[in-house]
Amino acid sequence: MKLDSLYSELTLKTNAKLALIVLDGLGDIARKETNYLTPLEAAHTPNLDGLSKESAQGRMIPVAPGITPGSGPGHLALFGYDPIEFQVGRGVIEALGLGVELKPGDVCARANFATLDAKGIVRDRRAGRIPTETCEKLCAMLAAKVKKIGDTQVIIKAGKEHRFVVVFRGKGLEGPLTDADPNREGFAIPTVKPRDAKNAKQKKMAKLIAEFYKKALPIIAKEKPANGFLMRGIAHQPQIPLFEERYKLKPAAIAVYPMYKGLSQLVGMVKIEGPQTIKEQFERYLTDYDKYDFFFIHYKYTDKAGEDGNFEAKKKAIEDFDAALPLFLQKRPDVLAITGDHSTPCALKGHSWHPQPVLLHSAVSGSDKLDRFTETGANVGSLGVFEAKFLMRLMQANAKAFDKFGA
Amino acid sequence: MKLDSLYSELTLKTNAKLALIVLDGLGDIARKETNYLTPLEAAHTPNLDGLSKESAQGRMIPVAPGITPGSGPGHLALFGYDPIEFQVGRGVIEALGLGVELKPGDVCARANFATLDAKGIVRDRRAGRIPTETCEKLCAMLAAKVKKIGDTQVIIKAGKEHRFVVVFRGKGLEGPLTDADPNREGFAIPTVKPRDAKNAKQKKMAKLIAEFYKKALPIIAKEKPANGFLMRGIAHQPQIPLFEERYKLKPAAIAVYPMYKGLSQLVGMVKIEGPQTIKEQFERYLTDYDKYDFFFIHYKYTDKAGEDGNFEAKKKAIEDFDAALPLFLQKRPDVLAITGDHSTPCALKGHSWHPQPVLLHSAVSGSDKLDRFTETGANVGSLGVFEAKFLMRLMQANAKAFDKFGA
Numbered sequence: 163m164k165l166d167s168l169y170s171e172l173t174l175k176t177n178a179k180l181a182l183i184v185l186d187g188l189g190d191i192a193r194k195e196t197n198y199l200t201p202l203e204a205a206h207t208p209n210l211d212g213l214s215k216e217s218a219q220g221r222m223i224p225v226a227p228g229i230t231p232g233s234g235p236g237h238l239a240l241f242g243y244d245p246i247e248f249q250v251g252r253g254v255i256e257a258l259g260l261g262v263e264l265k266p267g268d269v270c271a272r273a274n275f276a277t278l279d280a281k282g283i284v285r286d287r288r289a290g291r292i293p294t295e296t297c298e299k300l301c302a303m304l305a306a307k308v309k310k311i312g313d314t315q316v317i318i319k320a321g322k323e324h325r326f327v328v329v330f331r332g333k334g335l336e337g338p339l340t341d342a343d344p345n346r347e348g349f350a351i352p353t354v355k356p357r358d359a360k361n362a363k364q365k366k367m368a369k370l371i372a373e374f375y376k377k378a379l380p381i382i383a384k385e386k387p388a389n390g391f392l393m394r395g396i397a398h399q400p401q402i403p404l405f406e407e408r409y410k411l412k413p414a415a416i417a418v419y420p421m422y423k424g425l426s427q428l429v430g431m432v433k434i435e436g437p438q439t440i441k442e443q444f445e446r447y448l449t450d451y452d453k454y455d456f457f458f459i460h461y462k463y464t465d466k467a468g469e470d471g472n473f474e475a476k477k478k479a480i481e482d483f484d485a486a487l488p489l490f491l492q493k494r495p496d497v498l499a500i501t502g503d504h505s506t507p508c509a510l511k512g513h514s515w516h517p518q519p520v521l522l523h524s525a526v527s528g529s530d531k532l533d534r535f536t537e538t539g540a541n542v543g544s545l546g547v548f549e550a551k552f553l554m555r556l557m558q559a560n561a562k563a564f565d566k567f568g569a
Numbered sequence: 570m571k572l573d574s575l576y577s578e579l580t581l582k583t584n585a586k587l588a589l590i591v592l593d594g595l596g597d598i599a600r601k602e603t604n605y606l607t608p609l610e611a612a613h614t615p616n617l618d619g620l621s622k623e624s625a626q627g628r629m630i631p632v633a634p635g636i637t638p639g640s641g642p643g644h645l646a647l648f649g650y651d652p653i654e655f656q657v658g659r660g661v662i663e664a665l666g667l668g669v670e671l672k673p674g675d676v677c678a679r680a681n682f683a684t685l686d687a688k689g690i691v692r693d694r695r696a697g698r699i700p701t702e703t704c705e706k707l708c709a710m711l712a713a714k715v716k717k718i719g720d721t722q723v724i725i726k727a728g729k730e731h732r733f734v735v736v737f738r739g740k741g742l743e744g745p746l747t748d749a750d751p752n753r754e755g756f757a758i759p760t761v762k763p764r765d766a767k768n769a770k771q772k773k774m775a776k777l778i779a780e781f782y783k784k785a786l787p788i789i790a791k792e793k794p795a796n797g798f799l800m801r802g803i804a805h806q807p808q809i810p811l812f813e814e815r816y817k818l819k820p821a822a823i824a825v826y827p828m829y830k831g832l833s834q835l836v837g838m839v840k841i842e843g844p845q846t847i848k849e850q851f852e853r854y855l856t857d858y859d860k861y862d863f864f865f866i867h868y869k870y871t872d873k874a875g876e877d878g879n880f881e882a883k884k885k886a887i888e889d890f891d892a893a894l895p896l897f898l899q900k901r902p903d904v905l906a907i908t909g910d911h912s913t914p915c916a917l918k919g920h921s922w923h924p925q926p927v928l929l930h931s932a933v934s935g936s937d938k939l940d941r942f943t944e945t946g947a948n949v950g951s952l953g954v955f956e957a958k959f960l961m962r963l964m965q966a967n968a969k970a971f972d973k974f975g976a
Binding site: 216555557 | 621636638642777802916922924947953
């Protein structure tokens with residue numbers, strides 16, 4: 163019997179309110195250079211400290227030991243989905259990040275503008291990293307002339323520098339396909355092929371990509387330096403069991419950045435538009451408290467500071483969050499989890515595999531008698547070190563939303 | 570390769586004595602209301618403290634994160650069986666709890682006396698919770714007239730209030746079947762069906778249930794208010810690999826309550842009758858020390874106090890246990906584990922998902938340098954937080970009962 167099936171069988175509908183607050187990239191590592199403190203440990207966090215005494219703590223492995231997740235797997239795990247079982251193509255993640263509202267069945271591709279020589283050989287895979295404005299201009303040229311291929315709608319959206327995405331919306335399309343990218347310079351753009359040679363939908367999609375190239379390449383053939391493009395990660399939006407059905411909870415996402423709105427939409431959360439700051443996000447939570455059972459609240463600035471390697475900025479982002487927290491706590495949910503989707507250690511200037519700390523608070527979470535919420539404290543918490551995909555299950559348990567297993 | 574097969578291949582016969590002492594529902598949570606102490610932390614336990622310094626500690630997830638187990642899965646995990654793989658039907662657990670000695674192949678059903686109207690519609694699923702004496706009288710009436718159906722023996726045993734069990738003992742019978750219970754009032758009793766439509770033994774069993782209803786209903790048709798009955802959890806005793814073969818250990822169970830004697834019999838332990846108190850249980854352990862290799866000793870009162878939400882009583886139950894412990898330690902086994910089958914937090918008045926603490930003591934367990942055996946101490950123990958089904962494997966290892974894996 164699959165564990166997810168057992169969880170589903172035991173899941174009950176209750177009136178509990180649950181909230182998952184994600185400080186993106188929260189986790190960090192202690193080093194001599196920062197006096198053996200992490201940003202969370204160095205920060206002044208009176209409000210998190212106040213919660214800590216009445217909470218359980220632990221650390222979460224985002225995917226599997228040693229694996230550094232992108233935002234996609236990081237969040238899918240937090241939403242309770244096995245991030246290895248439910249993989250989301252890079253094209254889909256890229257499209258979500260650019261704010262494209264995807265529909266089930268859409269096939270997405272990450273694309274790069276590139277420089278080709280007269281024989282069609284790739285000479286620069288990034289076309290000298292053209293400015294974003296040039297990318298936007300080229301995308302507009304393509305979008306103006308390639309709106310459809312047969313019955314399939316084509317959506318082109320510019321990203322930063324040489325990057326853009328192409329979304330194919332039609333019937334009977336599927337990925338994944340091989341890349342239209344030689345992955346190095348000096349070679350021609352390869353023709354894409356179905357990953358599964360017997361899959362008719364993939365075959366149809368491969369033909370569509372070939373036709374797209376035939377139509378699109380001539381449009382920019384005289385541009386310099388970006389006279390061609392490459393496509394990678396061509397895949398459709400996977401079928402993911404809906405959050406509401408899986409947990410019997412009506413979910414809302416209060417996020418600021420498109421990527422996180424998009425990821426929450428993948429599992430069917432209601433996307434709440436408007437709030438631009440954590441204070442506004444918390445205010446909206448208070449307003450909408452009665453409308454939903456589950457709130458996903460996403461805070462980006464911890465990750466940004468980590469990516470910049472800026473310890474002080476990460477500490478400050480945590481302190482800003484902590485200062486806003488009393489607003490949220492005006493309506494304390496029955497179950498509250500505060501964590502990250504992964505660690506983004508300043509020393510690494512990027513995502514990492516280090517288990518992120520998690521705080522779990524409810525009337526029955528028990529107290530780990532810890533005065534603060536920190537990585538070091540979380541190491542000795544009663545939740546232990548566990549896979550992030552189980553956090554939702556612990557939140558359900560704390561909401562008394564599971565029937566007993568066996569007599 | 571299945572992990573269990575690997576363990577079996579590596580398992581050696583030794584002369585070691587192992588003891589598993591289960592304080593039922595031992596685990597608890599710390600809360601402000603109890604000065605941030607659990608009953609185990611609040612209790613005066615000089616003898617457990619004495620063991621602790623020479624032991625390893627950890628916490629065990631009874632089944633999977635967030636899942637609250639009944640006594641069945643809780644104990645199967647402690648006996649080293651995956652409680653999701655080896656599921657025991659509710660009818661079987663109920664029969665064991667009432668002291669019915671089951672044989673392999675027996676099909677058991679939980680039953681309720683109920684009130685039916687003239688058209689056979691269920692009007693009260695519990696017949697107004699009739700007194701236990703009425704239930705016993707009704708069961709005696711049924712048992713007197715329905716002893717056999719064809720070649721199949723029928724055993725009827727009264728429980729508390731409206732509850733009873735029916736056991737079918739014959740050849741070629743199997744569950745599980747659907748319930749003969751509409752699960753709400755205002756509907757007729759549904760006809761039971763095989764869960765697997767192609768299973769001939771289940772089909773035969775479904776016919777037997779129908780015949781049982783045909784014979785039994787008229788016997789109580791004129792009774793008030795219990796003029797009918799419902800049957801649920803109709804399943805056979807599953808095939809579970811025998812403990813003795815699995816671990817090369819001759820096991821004995823020294824339990825007081827029928828449920829735990831029954832659960833130990835499911836895996837083939839020798840059931841020791843007689844002892845009524847923990848002192849008597851320990852005395853019997855000393856007497857029988859040479860007869861068996863493995864002793865399962867079950868102490869119920871921690872769970873009872875937890876179910877009553879009585880912190881002081883749970884603390885007292887732990888202190889009573891601790892006071893008796895020196896008797897047991899007159900013959901210290903080579904490997905000793907002291908734990909619960911799950912937590913029963915007083916604040917929850919019931920079983921829970923919180924990992925229970927475990928103490929593991931042997932000449933090679935190592936010391937976690939902890940002065941006491943507590944939930945908070947167990948959080949930082951060398952065993953970490955692990956699934957309860959692995960405790961037996963750790964006990965085997967401490968008994969040096971595993972060969973090295975690979976060269």
